[in-house]
Amino acid sequence: MDGLTYKRGKPVVRMQGGELVPVEATSHVAADRSDRTMASWDPPALSADADLLHELEPMVSRSRDLHRNNGIAAGGLQTYKDNIIGHTLKLASKPHYKLLGWEKEAADAWARDTEAEFETWGKTPECDAEGQENLLGLTIMALSDGMVNGAALAIPMWIPRPGARWNTRIMMVEADRLSTPPWLRHRPDIRGGIQRDAYGMPTYYWVQKEHPGDYLALGYGLRSAVQEWERIPAFTPTGLPRVIHLHDKGRTGASRGKPIVSSVMREFRMAGKYQTTELQAAVANSLIAAFIEADMGTDGVAELLGGQHRTMAGASGAWREAISEYRAPLKGGAVIPLPPGAKLSPYTPNRPGAGFGAFMESSLRHIAAGMNMPYELLMKDFSKTNYSSARAALLEAWRFFLGRRRWIKDHWLNPLYTIWMDEAVARDRLSAPDFLENRYAYTRCNWVFAGRGWVDPVKEANAAKIRMGADLSTLEIECAEQGLDWEEVIEQRALERKRMREAGLLEEAERDTSAMDTPSDDERPGQPQEQSA
Numbered sequence: 001m002d003g004l005t006y007k008r009g010k011p012v013v014r015m016q017g018g019e020l021v022p023v024e025a026t027s028h029v030a031a032d033r034s035d036r037t038m039a040s041w042d043p044p045a046l047s048a049d050a051d052l053l054h055e056l057e058p059m060v061s062r063s064r065d066l067h068r069n070n071g072i073a074a075g076g077l078q079t080y081k082d083n084i085i086g087h088t089l090k091l092a093s094k095p096h097y098k099l100l101g102w103e104k105e106a107a108d109a110w111a112r113d114t115e116a117e118f119e120t121w122g123k124t125p126e127c128d129a130e131g132q133e134n135l136l137g138l139t140i141m142a143l144s145d146g147m148v149n150g151a152a153l154a155i156p157m158w159i160p161r162p163g164a165r166w167n168t169r170i171m172m173v174e175a176d177r178l179s180t181p182p183w184l185r186h187r188p189d190i191r192g193g194i195q196r197d198a199y200g201m202p203t204y205y206w207v208q209k210e211h212p213g214d215y216l217a218l219g220y221g222l223r224s225a226v227q228e229w230e231r232i233p234a235f236t237p238t239g240l241p242r243v244i245h246l247h248d249k250g251r252t253g254a255s256r257g258k259p260i261v262s263s264v265m266r267e268f269r270m271a272g273k274y275q276t277t278e279l280q281a282a283v284a285n286s287l288i289a290a291f292i293e294a295d296m297g298t299d300g301v302a303e304l305l306g307g308q309h310r311t312m313a314g315a316s317g318a319w320r321e322a323i324s325e326y327r328a329p330l331k332g333g334a335v336i337p338l339p340p341g342a343k344l345s346p347y348t349p350n351r352p353g354a355g356f357g358a359f360m361e362s363s364l365r366h367i368a369a370g371m372n373m374p375y376e377l378l379m380k381d382f383s384k385t386n387y388s389s390a391r392a393a394l395l396e397a398w399r400f401f402l403g404r405r406r407w408i409k410d411h412w413l414n415p416l417y418t419i420w421m422d423e424a425v426a427r428d429r430l431s432a433p434d435f436l437e438n439r440y441a442y443t444r445c446n447w448v449f450a451g452r453g454w455v456d457p458v459k460e461a462n463a464a465k466i467r468m469g470a471d472l473s474t475l476e477i478e479c480a481e482q483g484l485d486w487e488e489v490i491e492q493r494a495l496e497r498k499r500m501r502e503a504g505l506l507e508e509a510e511r512d513t514s515a516m517d518t519p520s521d522d523e524r525p526g527q528p529q530e531q532s533a
Contacts, residue, residue: 047253049191052258056258063148063149063150063261063265066265072268075380076371079378083398083450086450087483088450089136091417092446093445094444094446095114100441110431113430117429120166121420123136126165127169127420129159129171139412142172142246145175146247146248148259149176150175150256151178152412153244154172154246154412155242156169157169157170166423168423173207177210178192180192191255194206205245206230208228240422246408270363278351282351282352286349361375372397377393417445418443422435448480450483451482451484
């Protein structure tokens, strides 16, 4: 130990022959507090809730403002909604027939009946407590809230209405209303408005009766409602969810989620301000066409004007009056007369600078990475990419989109489907013996969202054909990637072929297809081909 100086348990210098030899102060450079570039970087090690809850409100407010007023942020959110959800949402029921002891054919028939019943709820406003949106609209709203606010909140309600087929309805609640009442903030089992048991499982949700912002913006009449909370059980006695809280935990023990732009919010804000400033400067510069310059002194101007103005102020005023008489409209090919001693100097502004585009692109690429989105997709700009690059960028984006789809399925759509089926079974709309004991087997399903689209339709259609021919894929999978139901495709194709056969067109179409598939003489393998002269 002799000859060593210690700092925080690590040797700093070592004595060798009377000389001081520096030694690394830490085993990991990332933990070095003596490095000037990292000395002031010393964040506390807190729990997930301690890190987030007291800072969530300003993050959410800034995220909303960013998506309201920044076109790129708003476009990025729309890209999420278009690719993760899209324009279609369809249930594909897949009951676990082995667990239920059914035959496959019976399970398929039950699934078709279930899908037909579910459409009468999910494709109509009956699923919405406000009576305005269908399930697709509610799902897009939930995704948007989850991305912008960090969480989406919904409360299943039982609301009978005249003429309605179903009584189960979903009431969307903004996550701002999920909060801990002031008189309960001392309790460690209530965090962010969520009351948990000893294992961390939610037991109750504390929801304000009105949005806390309404008191400030809409008047004092809502003050009493804003200060009232409703304690809602997390589950029914049979285990169905009473509250659906869609959020990305991010860390173990986190009670709430955060906006998706949190890590790049500062860059987004600064890039937006920089672009706005450059645009304002460019507009201001565009209003100036040229300058009229003169290199004459005071005496020269006075002599030119007849010797009446010997002071600088008088000469300048007279000079301006003289110039005003020479005003001429700028037209193509115009000759502009100037007073003696004056010259016209064009104005050549340098805003924005030559590096503006490259700098903004670099900043936006950093922002796109923080949003888990390729730059080309964020900016809707594929002008600098070829097919391979565009395909690679979209594949990378779809890894994230598919993960978010799974998130939506597991934490939003599947719970809603289970809640709806509980009513359908209770009202004998569906036959599901022992539903409570076999809830998973009955509610197992897939969801068909909007398709990916095509980058090169010919290449991708041929690739799908090859995959199915090699038994690496199925028609169901390929149709789902394009937002289609494979059974509906088969039924429609069968109908079309039947009609074509009745019209005498099917044989002609088959002959044309056969002729296209048959290789010509110069394409047949093993045959010598003529060489051109």
